[in-house]
Amino acid sequence: MGELKLMKGNEAIAEAAIRAGVDAYFGYPITPQSEVIEYLMAEQPENRTGMVVLQAESELAAINMVYGAAAAGKKVFTSSSSPGISLYQEGISYIAGAELPCVIANVVRGGPGLGTIQPSQADYFQSTKGGGHGDYRLYVLAPSSVQEMADFIQLGFDIAYKYRNPVMIQSDGMIGQMMEKVELADQRPRWTDEEIKQMHDSWAAFGKGDHRERNIITSLDLDSSKQEKHNHHLQAKYRKMEENEVLFEEINCEDADYLIVAYGSSARISMKSVDLARAKGIKVGLFRPITLYPFPMKQLNAYVGKVKAILSVEMSAGQLIEDVKLAVECNIPVKHFGRYGGMIHSPEEVLTALENLIKGE
Amino acid sequence: MDIKDIVKEENLVYSKTNLMTNNVLSYCPGCGHGTAHRIIMEVIDELGLQSQTIGVAPVGCSVLAYDFMNIDMIQAAHGRAPAVATGLKRTMPDKCIFTYQGDGDLAAIGTAETIHVCNRGEDITMFFINNGIYGMTGGQMAPTTLEGMKTATSPYGRDLKKMGNPLKITELIAQLPGTYYVTRQAVHTPAAVRKTKKAVFKAFEVQKEKKGISFVEIVSNCNSGWKLPPVKANQWMVEHMFPFYPMGDIKVDGHLVNSNKAEVKS
Structure with missing residues (x-):
């Protein structure tokens, strides 16, 4: 049995990320999820596992830091709440288009606009129907307990890497703020550079060796027939997820x-x-x-x-x-x-x- | 006598670096981008950094840089290259990371990312191609468009009262403690190319030493956007762009160059 703790949902998801061997967290404070980055900054995971934690200058920057690190095959986690997730949408569309794995948590608050800081589930369309531009899908997990906040981190990364697709954990201010007993998983080691090379050498941009052609991370193809082919590929991937990954x-x-x-x-x-x-x-x-x-x-x-x-x-x-x-x-x-x-x-x-x-x- | 008689080993004085691919450049004839690409790739080649380098090119004419640069490359959203580069460098601190951005990208839509990456002093190298116009989108006004300059969105010339002032972003970021080496160069003559190459060498050396941001602005032409033939575009650049964007080092070894201290104050 793993370690038992009494934690807020936001703290549990942060601790679970450290224990899942995540390489980096990039984020920007916003209520009601600021405890995620506060917990990580206080915990200093760079001393525990070498995990990087950085407070970005904006949500626009945070999601693009995620894009950069994920492009190198690194395990990246970020979190925000509704207005911040709206700012993430450009980056999420690029991440989906370039097929980069990552886990994004949305601790939803009431909207529209600046709305309120209290819990809401009004981002359902944004999460499930494509909040950004283009035909893409996120794998969206909806935790209903602090335990699931913690558990869905590892599950999220498993799916993200299996399909090379961004994963959204959509909770809300209630799950994020409430305290419950949570059983935490044991610490997983972070992937070594050698492991990343073995697993992701076919696509990730961490430096071109002599043994392979250069890897390019992009969502651009000015030849629309090729872009359509890429879209067919994405849709086939989503059909596989629909077939195999429903919970x-x-x-x-x-x-x-x-x-x-x-x-x-x-x-x-x-x-x-x-x-x-x-x-x-x-x-x-x-x-x-x-x-x-x-x-x-x-x-x-x-x-x-x-x-x-x-x-x-x-x-x-x-x-x-x-x-x-x-x-x-x-x-x-x-x-x-x-x-x-x-x-x-x-x-x-x-x-x-x-x-x-x-x-x- | 055919080409085989001329191209002999003893006659070869130059060959294309294999860090440039054989793809046909998408840039207009006479454009400075191709030369800037070549210089950067030559330096990476000469430093033996191909396997260690990841480049980030966002939206603009150079969005297709990955077609030409034979290294791992990432295409980024408009203005976001410094954030993408931060994600790369923070998780791979010993790799060589550079961004290659135009003026619309670096000094308009990406201003916040530019300022903050420089203020944090990330150990990356930034290449800034400044031609005073949005080239790829079709010749619209850029943050660096000069006063009175005609573009698709300033058809009667840039009116400073209506449209704001051209932004000297390079002088601005040189003020920040996170920048270590800031220079402004050009690639319109062989002499300028040699100077730029030296600057690119220095920029990558600064990154290797993890001293903070190394930033190389390259003032370039845009003959299509400026609606001038290549040679005239270069003349126009020398006569109009260089007085406002003067050539030379702005910050060296973390210290502002004297002439630029005065420049910034005025």
Whole structure:
């Protein structure tokens, strides 16, 4: 068993990054995730593993430092919150286009604009549908506990390197700020230069040896027929991710007449709502997408003919619900419920929404 | 007598470095970029740094530099090369990292990245090609466009009241404690090429010694953007660009050169 600690989600993700053998963290402070860089600066991982931590002059610079280090085959992690993630989008598009692996954490706050510093899930579209320009996808993990904040770092890097694709961990101010027991993984050593050369010599830019042609990291091809070919390659990669890397959780779904679909903080709240409903004799289950992209389309579609209606619960005005509807292809009625703009729904509010759904209101 | 009779080993005085690829340059005939590329690649070759060097070229005419430079290369977003280079250097402190940027890139959209990379004193080398215009995009006004200069977005000439002043970014970054060697050169004559090559050598030596930023500005022509034939473009550059962007060292061994102290004060 790994070391047990009581930690904030933001601290857990930072400690997990050190233990995952990450080479560098670049970031810029923003509430409610500044504890990530504060923890790393206090922890001085350069003395523990040699990991580099640098506070950039802006989010624009931070994401491009990520681009540079990832281009050299280094394991890079960064984090920010919604307005900062908006500034990341140019860099994320380049990273996706150039097929560089990295892990980016978004501790979401309410928007739009400067919005608020309270928790929200209103960046669902931005994370899953491509916040930057062009046809690309991020692999998006949605933790619903401090434990998952820590665990998804290693999982994120595994996927990032398996597919050479950026990975987004989308939590929110609640998961980032709350404290829970967390079991931390043992320290993994950072990759040596020799290991990086063995694994990534075919693409990474760490210096051209005589044994190979130069490696070029770019998303540019002025020949549009070649750019289309590159896009086909990217799409094939995303189809593979959809086929092989979907993660989800089902709670009390076996005998359910109704489903709540919720992720992250909303799923955590909805677990209590399921208990409250079950105590009243309502057969309801919770279906929790863990990967927001690829969304568990087939797995949710399996409930067609089995449940009477679905309540899509999210701290946003109706973003998750679009994927829920796509998944069930209009074969199950789907209603949205959620507070947003930084407000968090209570389990009782979710229960009331569920009861209204059943009554047909 | 054919070419084989002329090109004999004993007659060879120069050969192309194999750090330049055989791809046809995408630059306009007469443009300074090709010469600047060659000088940098020759120096890397002569220093034996090919396997140790990673170049970063962002958006601009030189966005395709990776087609011509036979080293590992990274294409960066507009203005972001200094941040990309920081990511590389911080994770590979013993590798040789350089950026190759135009004036729109380094002195407009990337000003924040330029100032902060210089202020942090990252151990990288920056090459700044200043031709006073956006070449690739089609001849629009740049931060370095001279007063009165006509461009696609200043068709009646740059009006300082409306459009602001040409930015002497090189003098500006020379003020920062993180810069160690700052110089301004050109590549329009054989003599200028020799001086620039010396400057490029020195810049990479500074990086090797990890003394901070080494920064080489190369004032260049843009005959297409300036709408002048190559020779006239070079004459125009000497007559108009050089008085505003004077040639020579601005900061050496971490100290401002005297003439530039006065320049900055005025």
